[in-house]
Amino acid sequence: MSQRKRIGILTSGGDCPGLNAVIRGAVKAGTQLGYDMVGFLKGYEGLVDPVSYLPLNTKNTSGILTQGGTILGSTNKGRFVAVAGVHERVELDPELLASVRVTCEQLNIDGLVCVGGDGSLAIAQQFHEYGIPVVGVPKTIDNDLSSTAFTFGFDSAVACATDALDRLHTTAASHQRVMVLEVMGRHAGWIALYSGLAGGGDVILLPEINWTFENVCHKILERDQEGKHFTLIVVAEGAQLPDGAFVGEQRDAVKQQMKLGGVGTVVAREIEQRLHREVRCVVLGHLQRGGNPTSFDRALATQFGVHAVRLVHEQRFGEMVCYWPPKVDSVPIAEAVNKLSTVDPNWSAVQAARALGISFGDCSSSKSPFALRINTEAMKPSTAETKAVALTQLASTASKSLAPVIEAIASLAQ
Numbered sequence: 001m002s003q004r005k006r007i008g009i010l011t012s013g014g015d016c017p018g019l020n021a022v023i024r025g026a027v028k029a030g031t032q033l034g035y036d037m038v039g040f041l042k043g044y045e046g047l048v049d050p051v052s053y054l055p056l057n058t059k060n061t062s063g064i065l066t067q068g069g070t071i072l073g074s075t076n077k078g079r080f081v082a083v084a085g086v087h088e089r090v091e092l093d094p095e096l097l098a099s100v101r102v103t104c105e106q107l108n109i110d111g112l113v114c115v116g117g118d119g120s121l122a123i124a125q126q127f128h129e130y131g132i133p134v135v136g137v138p139k140t141i142d143n144d145l146s147s148t149a150f151t152f153g154f155d156s157a158v159a160c161a162t163d164a165l166d167r168l169h170t171t172a173a174s175h176q177r178v179m180v181l182e183v184m185g186r187h188a189g190w191i192a193l194y195s196g197l198a199g200g201g202d203v204i205l206l207p208e209i210n211w212t213f214e215n216v217c218h219k220i221l222e223r224d225q226e227g228k229h230f231t232l233i234v235v236a237e238g239a240q241l242p243d244g245a246f247v248g249e250q251r252d253a254v255k256q257q258m259k260l261g262g263v264g265t266v267v268a269r270e271i272e273q274r275l276h277r278e279v280r281c282v283v284l285g286h287l288q289r290g291g292n293p294t295s296f297d298r299a300l301a302t303q304f305g306v307h308a309v310r311l312v313h314e315q316r317f318g319e320m321v322c323y324w325p326p327k328v329d330s331v332p333i334a335e336a337v338n339k340l341s342t343v344d345p346n347w348s349a350v351q352a353a354r355a356l357g358i359s360f361g362d363c364s365s366s367k368s369p370f371a372l373r374i375n376t377e378a379m380k381p382s383t384a385e386t387k388a389v390a391l392t393q394l395a396s397t398a399s400k401s402l403a404p405v406i407e408a409i410a411s412l413a414q
């Protein structure tokens with residue numbers, strides 16, 4: 001075994017586009033700094049009996065920048081579990097930690113780059129506390145890790161969902177159908193919000209905003225009255241039903257996270273019953289995790305890989321790479337794994353969506369000056385005219401600074 005400096009890298013948890021770009025970036029940067037690089041296989045499992053790894057170099061990582069998945073393999077199951085439910089810490093078995101330390105010592109690992117989401121980085125944090133030299137790289141299509149504005153993989157998932165909406169748009173319009181698209185994201189609505197905005201969704205149902213079927217149906221009818229006889233509904237898999245229930249499967253082990261999925265079908269069936277309209281549901285599922293990364297994710301993941309190596313080189317263990325545009329930086333892993341990053345209902349993207357007339361199924365005008373409560377009875381003669389009247393009324397009750405903005409929109413609506 002060579003005594004050269006050595007960096008290990010592993011990819012853990014659900015895969016996502018951009019993992020290979022991180023590996024390639026780290027290998028290129030590490031090699032330039034004089035490190036030998038090794039990749040552990042199947043996530044953290046490769047660190048312990050049977051220890052399995054692959055020497056990595058610029059040759060065997062050449063051409064992987066554009067490839068989805070991970071050449072190292074990954075798993076979100078196995079012996080390493082550091083979180084139960086959403087955020088309850090589970091202590092790793094001390095014997096497992098000791099084995100990891102032995103592996104790192106035997107292979108002369110100067111630093112271990114752990115690429116993963118919330119659960120995987122919680123494992124890295126316990127390694128750090130145990131004295132194993134680790135740094136983290138935030139990965140997940142869900143974009144739900146705090147301490148970074150974006151994780152790589154998110155943009156690719158949004159691109160996939162947007163493409164699905166573009167396709168659903170034409171067929172929905174042709175058949176005058178209501179189409180429901182269920183997207184991933186666990187308990188965060190980032191994918192639904194961004195794809196809904198980018199793909200022209202009419203209704204977006206998020207875990208962060210309570211909604212009702214009445215309001216969703218109201219939006220569909222409102223569009224009908226505007227002569228738009230189709231509606232695109234984007235629903236996040238983690239959006240709770242109006243009674244507060246999640247849709248999915250409870251996994252066997254008591255403390256394991258629920259496997260979310262199926263809310264789209266429930267939404268579709270309920271609308272069908274209420275409106276006697278044809279409603280179809282598409283569950284996008286793992287298509288969002290597969291395929292090539294977008295150029296944004298390639299660029300971000302590459303920077304993350306390079307920065308992770310820099311953290312090891314500077315012995316800044318226990319830190320996680322993060323991205324606060326335009327800067328790639330780092331924060332303690334402990335900060336990132338403490339809470340989920342979810343969509344703030346008052347955030348500008350939500351407000352922008354409301355200003356466009358996108359419904360979040362809450363029909364609340366309290367949070368945004370642009371959210372209208374439209375009276376369908378009053379709308380019959382002329383939708384545009386009535387909207388303008390409603391806006392003018394709203395302007396009369398709005399604050400001084402907002403009134404001119406609402407008046408301007410009212411004049412556009414006429």
Ligand code: F6P
Pocket residue numbers: 014076117140141142184185186237260289
């Ligand atoms: O965290 C990424 C993610 O794709 C979630 O959006 C989704 O709920 C979950 O993983 C699916 O996990 P699995 O691959 O185990 O079905």
